[in-house]
Amino acid sequence: MRPTTRREPPPGRSVHVTREGAWWVAVATAMAAIGWYKTIPPLLLLGYAMLALFALNAWLARRQLRGLTATRAAHAPVYAGEPVRVSLRLRNDGPSAATAGVRGSQLDQLFENVPAGGEVERGETRTFAERGVVGGEAPRVWADFPLGLVRFEAPGTPGGELLVLPALGSVDLVGFRRWVRREAGVEGRSRRQAARAAADRADLRGVRDYRPGDGLRDIHWKTTARRGEPFVREYDAAPDPELLLVVEPWLPPAPTPADAENLEAALSLAASVVRAWCLAGGTRVTVAVAGDDPVRRSSTPSEAAARFLLAPLATLSGSDRPAPPDPIGPAARSERVVVSSRPASPLAAALGRATGRPFAAVSPADAPAWYQAGPR
Template sequence: MAAETFAQTPPAREGRSWWTDAAGHAASGLLRRLRSVVRVIRPAAWVLIAAAVVLWIGGMALGWSESTVAAVVLTVALALCTLFLIGRTAYDVSLDLTRTRVVVGERAVGALTLANTSGRAILPSRVVLPVGAGRGVFAVGRLAAGESVEELFAIPTTRRGVLAVGPVSVVRGDPLGLLERVHRRDEPVDLYVHPRTVAFEGQSLGFFRDLEGLAARDLSPDDVSFHALREYQPGDDLRHVHWRSTARTGTVMVRQYEETRRSHFVLGLSRNPSEYRHPDEFELAISAAGSLGLRAVRDSRQVDLQVQGRTVAAESGKRLLDALAALEPSRPREGGILDLAGTIAANLPLASVVVLLCGSTVEVATLRAACARLPYGARALAIVAKQGASPTLRRIGDADVVTIGELEQLPAALRKVLA
């Protein structure tokens, strides 16, 4: 008997497990449907629902006919608003921006195409297009089967940044705004708003005269920058034997070279908000960094952008401007221009030219210490953004320091540096 009882126990457990799983699935499905219903109800509708419940209770419990009439009116109004949610929103949505990269002040133009690819008509609805923190609303009329409609729009850009355009939402709701059913279509598109830049004349801002790079103090048996002659040693490459000197001295002489470095252009841009007296100074520094970086990229130089927290390889002008468009002020604990210079020395020791960019609150002593921390042998240039200032040039240690108040002053100020 005990054995028979033991043998019958597992099926009972399996039955309970099946019912438990079924109940769990049913409960999760019910919760999903409940959440979808709750999302349809707007805050104003919740207020009316609560008022209707209170009025129904007051009318039925206390016998107030006025309360009952008001409850009936609210209930009917909510029921009529529910009818506006009926209908399909199966649009085929296409979002097209003519340009995904614009400069501050330009308008980004795009088109939103809605097509009814089904076999039945779609009732009128609203289409919401989010753009950054704002949004655009388009009223779409009734679309018959196979019809499409195109809505053109323009996005004004007043500040630098990266704006998410979309996703497109199709909204169906009542005229009172009590109930609203939203269906998202398509995927968002990033719109890069680049900082303003100015053009420069000359190659690499005049910092390099030769194509191969800047000669270092390290000696090498094989390079392009000739240094001196020395006696042949076992293992030297015979291609570098200087035969004329060998014939004159009677000793085999070989050429010795100085190692050269590729022109490595580094932009060190401080994002510390405490180093800028006004947000416009930060924007001016970003525009100056973009102008200098574009000139170096056009001259086929290796360009890196170093900010607090990361290094951005700017092998193209587009990537450089995209990175500048996304920059935001850093936290004060991430350090200022002094710490940034130390990071450049540690991460980019072979830099040929380093340009530090900061705001007007940086003291002269701090700027001198920052320039002293830069990689040995690199030419240093500091650009201070000071709102409303006249362009000035001064020498701090081994670095040239340029102060500008407007972006248009930068080319003339750099010409003074190179004079």
């Protein structure tokens, strides 16, 4: 930010005397006073010399800040409990080498002898136990070189926040797929509906001669009657389904600590499913987050894609009336799942009515056999 006049420091700049500096000034003043009162020239000169060093320290510290810019290094989102290196950068556009420190949330680093025109990065490995946002506000660059008696501070460049995603558990993807197909697949439907659902997943290529082991429902009766021998339908290989996962962050109007814990557990379950699907590769993933500000993201599967898809969960807050995005996503050729913080969520039935496709619903209270929650 720019100063309003030449005489005023830029907003956010500050200067203060350190504890050592306060003692230094007190001792120097006492020595000068005693030397003047008792007429002891060496003591008087020593007091004056100490005060002069104090002033020199203030001038040098302020000079160190000229041309220094502090920033946070950008990071991809991380999962709660995942080690990550959090770094600060200091760039020196001044005329000479500088020694200064940079203080940001979670970090305080000293940069010694940063060359003119150079940039140095320093950091530490940290682990964050809870989801959320780390940093974002501007770091502070400070200098008290060389004696540490007076410290000047100035704001750095904001940004470089770190998104901490929900903690991960382990998912048996084969068991998950089997559960989805049982819950939102052909269970409870007629054979004709089941056959129609199967046909939706593949394109009809033509007909061929019947072979032992072919299903009776695949027989093409018109061709069989015309030719006098059995013929069956032949399909192209059915494409693997995509994943459509809807996150419902439900909380009652007056949530208890147990309600908040259920929300965190539901977000961890959703994050674990999405990451397991993305690591397995294959088909596209869509994550729809219900809430006061609904979000929908889609991507082809990869480790980076999982973090992109789950980024909205880092700052997600609960709602007693979470609304899903509209449109919800590709329901026709997807495994459709609602992950909710409440058991028997009505959102799954509502989405089923809206799309004409059934949705499976799961919450942490259901304790699904295919999911193991991680340590908290």
